[in-house]
Amino acid sequence: MRFGVVVFPGTWSDCDFHYVVSEVLHQPVRYVWHRERELRELDCVILPGGFSYGDYLRAGAVAGRSPVVEALRDFVAGGGLVLGSCNGFQILCEAGLLPGVLTRNECLQYRCQSSHLVVENVDTPFTRGLRPGQVLTMPISHGEGKYYADAETLARLKQHNLIVFRYAEADGRITKQSNPNGSLDNIAGVVNPEGTVLGMMPHPERASEAAMGGTDGLLMFQSLLGSLVEDGSFLKR
Amino acid sequence: MTGAEPKVTLDLALEAGLTADEYDRILSRLGREPTYAELGLFSALWSEHCAYKHSRVFLSRLPQSGPHVLQGPGENAGAIDIGDGWAVVFKIESHNHPSFIEPFQGAATGVGGILRDIFTMGARPIAILDSLRFGELDEPKVRELVTGVVSGISWYGNCFGCPTVGGEIAFAPEYAGNPLVNVMCVGLVRADQIFRARAEGPGNPVFYVGNKTGRDGIHGATMASATFDEHAEERRPTVQVGDPFTEKLLLEACLEVMRTGAVIGIQDMGAAGLACCTSEMPARSGTGMDVELSRVPQRETGMTPYEILLSESQERMLLVAARGREEEVRGVFAKWELDAVEIGRVTDGGELTARLRGEIVARVPVDLLAEAPKYRKPTAEPSWLAEHRAFDPLSLPEPGDYGAALVQLLRSPTIASKEWAFRQYDQQVGINTLVLPGSDAAVLRVKGTRRALAVSTDGNGRQVFLDPRQGAAMAVCEAARNVSCSGGEPRGVTDCLNFGSPERPEILWQFAEAIEGIALACRALDLPVVGGNVSFYNETSGRAILPTPVIGVVGVLDDAGRRATQWFKGAGHRVALLGPDQVSLGGSEYLWARWGRLAGALAPLDLETERRVQAAVRAAVSAGLVTAAHDCSEGGAAVALAEGCVTGRELVGCVAALTADARADLALFGEGPSRAVVTVEAARAREFEALMAESAIPWRWIGTTGGERLVIRIGTRILVDVDTAQLEQAWRTGFERHVA
Amino acid sequence: MKARVLVRLKPGIMDVQGAAVKRALAGLGFSELNDLRVGKVIDIDMNEPTPEGARARVGEMCRQLLANPILEDYTIETVDDLAPRGAAR
């Protein structure tokens, strides 16, 4: 599977995703500069974490209007897969590629900590190797991760099963305490109706090696690779 | 020369912080009166901050070389070889005064400054550590400072994308009017690709890169006096504002342009900005520099040469490139959307020439600027010290309830969990952090090798106050011991020396003694000091801070898999206490937290024992024999055991027995150097005993892990018997309850 | 009484947000910008019958909390100043 990792000015998880894809998954991967518009040869584009353009106006706002994100629209229309983590999720929402918006954490502080996620939707190429209700452990690291959408959008997300991950306790219970940022309905990740664009605040690339304290993030990458083999429909073109 | 600026007189020079002698020296070397801009150069470059006028003679006592040293003091940061072709570049710096004035921006720009020191050397920053000291938390002003400083560090480090993996926060009333914000940064670079701040090759172009120049931080303390300010009422803000986003771009652009081979030398514009770079870089290379100030990218209009030269705007560098390769340099910076402007060239003749639209505004020999006078001011042991030291803590009554005393200690903000701070810091970006904050040292892997680095900062102002020489030596030992307990072999030291005014003999005495102590410990432990920072004048209205050397140690683990953390891992492990028995309540956390007293004598330090204990712990960790290893410092053996019980993900109880030959509170809470608590699986106890015998250190088994309580007895007397959940609660909330 | 406080960086203080936003807008084709600065607006609704009273109290709030005197200036507008004058959505 050919991966691209997008680099915006201010991105910092780019090297981490690149490392996991090439050194752990042994898949071909290249960096994609934010001005690039040619993505056709890729199967999966990753929008990594960081502070693109300093996140100075709103997180992801400026990057959400950049050439590479414009090119993503065609890429997605052609069946390409997009994974946005952390700042990548914020960018996808700002670009309108995913519904909703990410706002300042309710505690008004940055939070870097381990979090538990319950898997709600396994009908995506990113999660098809997981079980519904499975609890994953992955770190978060953000100051603006509180997911918000209006009531109508939330209803639509629920109706079409577009919520992929929710913050939970270690045993999978959804509680207020397990919500690290005040997200609406404990939402940690959502997907587009086609299942091809996933945005999530947690960092799967930081949970892809036993030495780093866990491999639950790797399960997502393995789902992705599995989906390519099992189901040609996720291949674009 | 430009007539727009005031004529220089002795009075003006005095106002600028120079002495009459210094001014005479300038007059005689120049053979004329300096221009206003030139006076600014001297005022900044001969300031204590830039020139180390009062500290240099003492600093030369520190051991600075060793087989692994690739770069000692004198560059932006030091560098140590770690094998496999890699080097670590590291340094610690203070930003105390700016953080007191504006805690958020002061701390943030402190982080920005030390990051630049690391990446100007060609290294990619991989870790930040923050060592903080504040007054006591019952003052609202202190709480504001704490939240401001921590969020400033969080903002800058997180946005830039370097993990903050360790540090300390301690509290004492002496820091109320003068908090300490010391930040250490560690970077990685190929050992043969270290860049230096040189200006070689006359004719080579000099580039200004990074953020534009504004009137930030022009040393208002000296010259921005009302006399020359047309708008005296709207006093110029001298606070610098950080821009971590631009710094990140600057990092990527600098590392990329260095890879082209077009860079001869580079230095970050820190204190004294452009003035510092344009004199220090040529001074190191025996060259000169000729720069046109009007070409300097400016954020504000109407800046004078003086202001352009001395601005401390952040996120800027001066770069000397190879003539003929200018386009490559411009290309890289353009890609990262940063200014890169050729402002002049390297010259021979050893002079700095600064022009404004062609007209010379300053022309000074760079060696004169770089060679500030050095002083050896008088030192004198403070008259009150002997009395403080003579106090016998054992003249105080014993606590009625030792368990309650332990809980009180765990709740003391200096000992309690600092998670409230470090959970605001990204600790993992770069995916190298194998041991996150919360253990003795952070451990980071070196990708592409089997190795890892262990890093820690330590410093105990109370101990240094009571005995500057031994206290400072103990700080070196503790930082190194934290690294050793994690499995790392200490390789190098950086130090940040925070003291009061060196013009007071008793402060300078503390300083001189502390340096002796650091030097002694570093020699004994084979640790070169490859860089550091001196911060004097940490006092308010004549009241100095506790003398606080903060020591940063970087160590190497040959096998990243062979590392240890401080918390107990489960039931049935045997617990050993390594190191000497002799401890003291003098200067202890117990004496402070319980009695509010800072007095007494420290337990003796034997550096040979220290060395052997550390070697023994490392040997045990790297043999895979220990399941936990924890340095035993503030709060003594009882606190070390309690931390073993409660700082991990799961609570683990413990039953332990301490020696009977001392008073109970001394045995429990007494502090002394060279001690560590380790746990060993019962099945491997024999192997461990053999290894300890070989190491020839004092040690003994003191207990076993397991259960839900921490039980400590002396002989048959049970002194402490407390539920681990209660201990945890005290430790978790002791600091956070003040700031949340 | 309603009041509005505008808190802005003092002139001369680098506005990193403003600079980034200006650059981003230029990238989107808005090349007519000379300068752009970002500050805070704080809208207050308070129990205070007179504009003078409101202005005094809000000034106190600014000095104590809302503005950082080292970095920021503030202006206070009360309902009088806020009466519609053709400001459009």
Place this chain on the structure above:
Amino acid sequence: MKARVLVRLKPGIMDVQGAAVKRALAGLGFSELNDLRVGKVIDIDMNEPTPEGARARVGEMCRQLLANPILEDYTIETVDDLAPRGAAR
């Protein structure tokens, strides 16, 4: 031409920062507050001769970047609106 944009959270969207500031002020003794909300002010100086022109362009900036329509409303004021009270329009 100078213009000013006020970007504020839509009514109904919880303003955590505003709530925190209000709490802090109450702690300092400002008990007269009914409501307090924090938004952004963006001060623009642009090459554009007419208020109408400025208003149109700034509106475009708001739609393209300055405000997120899911969360925020914006108001644009041009130099006319900003002129001191009593000054000729």
